[in-house]
Amino acid sequence: MATVLEQGNITIHTENIFPIIKKSLYTDHEIFLRELISNSVDAINKLKMVAYAGEIDGEVPEPEIEIKLDKEAKTLSVSDNGIGMTAEEIKKYINQVAFSSAEEFIQKYQKDADQQIIGHFGLGFYSSFMVAKKVEINTLSHRSGSQAIHWSCDGSPAFELTESERTQPGTTITLTLFDEEAEYVEPERIKQLVKNYCDFMPVPIKLDGEAINKQRALWKESPQNLTDEDYLEFYRYLYPFQDEPLLWVHLNTDYPFLLNGIVYFPKIKPDVDVNRGQIKLFCNQVFVSDHCEEIIPEFLMPLRGVIDSPDIPLNVSRSALTNDRTVRRITDYIAKKIGDRLKSLYNEDRAEYVRCWQDVGTFVKFGALKDDKFKKQVEDILIFRTTQETAKTEEEQPKVEVQTAEGDAWQDATPNETAEVTDSYTTLKDYLERNKERHENRVYYCTDPASQSTYVELYKNQGLEVLYMDSFIDTNYFIPFLEREYTEVKFSRVDAELENTLVEEDKASEIVDPKTNKTRSELVKELFEAALNNPKITVRTESLKSNDPENSPPAMVILPEQIRRIQEMTALLQQQAMEFPEEHTLVVNTAHPMIQKLVDINQGSIIQGEGQSSSGELANSMCQHVYDLALFSQKGFTAENMKMFVQRSNQLLTRMTERL
Numbered sequence: 277m278a279t280v281l282e283q284g285n286i287t288i289h290t291e292n293i294f295p296i297i298k299k300s301l302y303t304d305h306e307i308f309l310r311e312l313i314s315n316s317v318d319a320i321n322k323l324k325m326v327a328y329a330g331e332i333d334g335e336v337p338e339p340e341i342e343i344k345l346d347k348e349a350k351t352l353s354v355s356d357n358g359i360g361m362t363a364e365e366i367k368k369y370i371n372q373v374a375f376s377s378a379e380e381f382i383q384k385y386q387k388d389a390d391q392q393i394i395g396h397f398g399l400g401f402y403s404s405f406m407v408a409k410k411v412e413i414n415t416l417s418h419r420s421g422s423q424a425i426h427w428s429c430d431g432s433p434a435f436e437l438t439e440s441e442r443t444q445p446g447t448t449i450t451l452t453l454f455d456e457e458a459e460y461v462e463p464e465r466i467k468q469l470v471k472n473y474c475d476f477m478p479v480p481i482k483l484d485g486e487a488i489n490k491q492r493a494l495w496k497e498s499p500q501n502l503t504d505e506d507y508l509e510f511y512r513y514l515y516p517f518q519d520e521p522l523l524w525v526h527l528n529t530d531y532p533f534l535l536n537g538i539v540y541f542p543k544i545k546p547d548v549d550v551n552r553g554q555i556k557l558f559c560n561q562v563f564v565s566d567h568c569e570e571i572i573p574e575f576l577m578p579l580r581g582v583i584d585s586p587d588i589p590l591n592v593s594r595s596a597l598t599n600d601r602t603v604r605r606i607t608d609y610i611a612k613k614i615g616d617r618l619k620s621l622y623n624e625d626r627a628e629y630v631r632c633w634q635d636v637g638t639f640v641k642f643g644a645l646k647d648d649k650f651k652k653q654v655e656d657i658l659i660f661r662t663t664q665e666t667a668k669t670e671e672e673q674p675k676v677e678v679q680t681a682e683g684d685a686w687q688d689a690t691p692n693e694t695a696e697v698t699d700s701y702t703t704l705k706d707y708l709e710r711n712k713e714r715h716e717n718r719v720y721y722c723t724d725p726a727s728q729s730t731y732v733e734l735y736k737n738q739g740l741e742v743l744y745m746d747s748f749i750d751t752n753y754f755i756p757f758l759e760r761e762y763t764e765v766k767f768s769r770v771d772a773e774l775e776n777t778l779v780e781e782d783k784a785s786e787i788v789d790p791k792t793n794k795t796r797s798e799l800v801k802e803l804f805e806a807a808l809n810n811p812k813i814t815v816r817t818e819s820l821k822s823n824d825p826e827n828s829p830p831a832m833v834i835l836p837e838q839i840r841r842i843q844e845m846t847a848l849l850q851q852q853a854m855e856f857p858e859e860h861t862l863v864v865n866t867a868h869p870m871i872q873k874l875v876d877i878n879q880g881s882i883i884q885g886e887g888q889s890s891s892g893e894l895a896n897s898m899c900q901h902v903y904d905l906a907l908f909s910q911k912g913f914t915a916e917n918m919k920m921f922v923q924r925s926n927q928l929l930t931r932m933t934e935r936l
């Protein structure tokens with residue numbers, strides 16, 4: 277029998293914390309393993325420090341933590357070859373310090389019981405009592421001449437301290453598990469827990485002789501020593517089976533707080549939950565939480581990666597975390613670093629910046645909207661896709677430096693030199709500067725390249741530059757934001773009005789009907805008004821400039837910018853799709869050969885005499901058809917509209933065959 281050195285009661289201030297610990301203080305009982313392994317890593321580090329100070333005789337062993345499971349006895353043990361403890365240290369650090377910090381934690385926890393505590397840190401060694409009916413410590417201090425010690429406690433405040441036979445310095449903590457906690461003798465469960473919480477701890481954690489943790493915490497390493505492949509491999513490890521990240525930022529600071537981390541911009545999937553943080557929070561390489569919304573700036577929520585900081589308070593409620601001064605500073609720091617990284621990418625590798633923009637742009641715009649400091653950082657690197665032409669192939673590429681010069685629109689470089697993907701992007705400043713002469717302080721934009729293609733083509737053909745502002749954030753938030761920033765500048769969507777540059781003096785002003793003295797324009801207008809027979813549609817005639825009138829649009833629906841925006845806002849507030857306003861303007865292009873012929877076709881009906889002749893009907897049908905086609909780029913058809921449109925299309929085609 278070993279000598280009993282001491283029997284006693286652990287000092288208790290509150291009644292008895294053991295029942296509280298046992299009664300699921302945490303929902304996550306599993307964190308006990310993280311606590312034990314963390315203590316072992318600390319003990320190994322302490323030994324290293326002592327050795328460094330020359331206070332140890334002999335060699336410091338290769339650090340190692342070993343987990344042993346015994347299904348029969350229902351025991352789990354964690355052993356380390358760290359600093360170990362003397363009897364005095366056990367009394368002090370386990371019986372008094374550890375206990376009182378556990379007690380303090382529990383008081384705090386009970387106060388904040390309804391709040392979610394991040395990572396459940398703070399209970400330390402005593403968390404073992406959540407899963408174990410008996411906890412034993414078998415330890416030998418590295419201090420020369422120390423006596424090995426065995427401490428045991430069966431979950432009551434009573435403990436027993438005896439001498440032990442242990443010969444190897446270090447500590448073994450053995451838990452005899454409650455029957456209902458038997459899962460912790462299953463190797464698979466333990467492997468999973470180690471991978472989750474302790475994967476990046478810098479000491480091999482062995483089970484059945486094999487290290488089961490990765491150990492290498494890339495974020496703690498110096499960026500100078502890391503290659504792109506190191507970062508990519510780490511990303512793949514953290515987020516298997518995902519697309520490669522677009523870019524990453526290595527965070528590294530020790531003042532005014534300690535923080536290391538790597539954050540990645542992922543390719544954004546439509547189903548990403550932008551309210552849930554994706555970054556993993558660590559504290560000294562120990563996993564804390566999978567989502568740390570309180571620490572990441574809101575607009576950077578879908579970022580991924582790792583943040584590790586011992587300065588983030590972890591035993592407080594989440595709401596207290598949000599108000600914590602250090603946490604707020606950390607949030608600002610992350611935003612600033614991301615801004616810096618984007619700026620350097622913009623300046624140093626523009627082709628890459630453009631490549632990432634489609635995904636990264638949304639964050640950046642959101643950030644500019646949400647965070648004034650971030651806005652100041654990125655305002656000069658916000659870019660928009662533009663219709664500004666760039667060379668299509670290598671042969672066509674101008675030899676002179678035009679598109680790459682600073683201050684000009686530049687071109688997306690593709691990895692394949694001969695590829696013809698040549699989307700160009702520009703900053704707003706450059707756009708305004710380029711177009712100062714033709715339309716000062718006016719920006720033409722398009723929100724849907726497919727449905728607004730007719731309009732965009734019209735602008736392009738007349739040499740007007742259009743910006744594509746086609747993401748959700750552009751239309752609903754970013755344009756109003758830019759208008760507030762650039763108070764002089766007005767934004768008009770390509771279908772909001774017809775610029776003077778797009779129309780020319782109406783050539784259809786010659787009188788074509790001697791009986792009534794009406795011009796072709798007037799006749800076209802009357803014809804359309806009669807055919808549409810809808811007082812809410814204003815018909816306007818214009819002659820659109822074009823080098824190829826046959827391929828210019830015969831008619832377009834125009835929706836004034838302000839009216840449309842009000843409609844869009846209302847729709848957004850009501851969370852509905854925008855109702856297309858009944859009152860709108862149809863601009864009929866009198867320069868289009870088909871429109872010109874319409875008058876003649878209709879005139880044919882007059883010659884034929886009384887009633888609606890067949891050519892009158894044809895003109896009427898064609899007017900409706902032209903209107904439908906113009907409307908189609910603004911709104912989808914209802915089932916009824918679609919039916920009529922298809923019917924009319926077929927009738928018109930049939931009539932064409934009759935005329936052949």
Ligand SMILES: Nc1ncnc2c1ncn2[C@@H]1O[C@H](COP(=O)(O)OP(=O)(O)OP(=O)(O)O)[C@@H](O)[C@H]1O
Nearest residue numbers: 315316319360361369370374398399400401402447
């Ligand atoms: N494996 C070990 N080897 C050496 N000393 C240990 C070991 N485990 C615990 N200790 C000692 O017991 C003390 C109390 O441990 P406990 O886990 O309760 O608190 P802590 O590690 O100080 O803080 P935390 O609440 O962050 O876990 C430790 O500070 C350490 O001195």
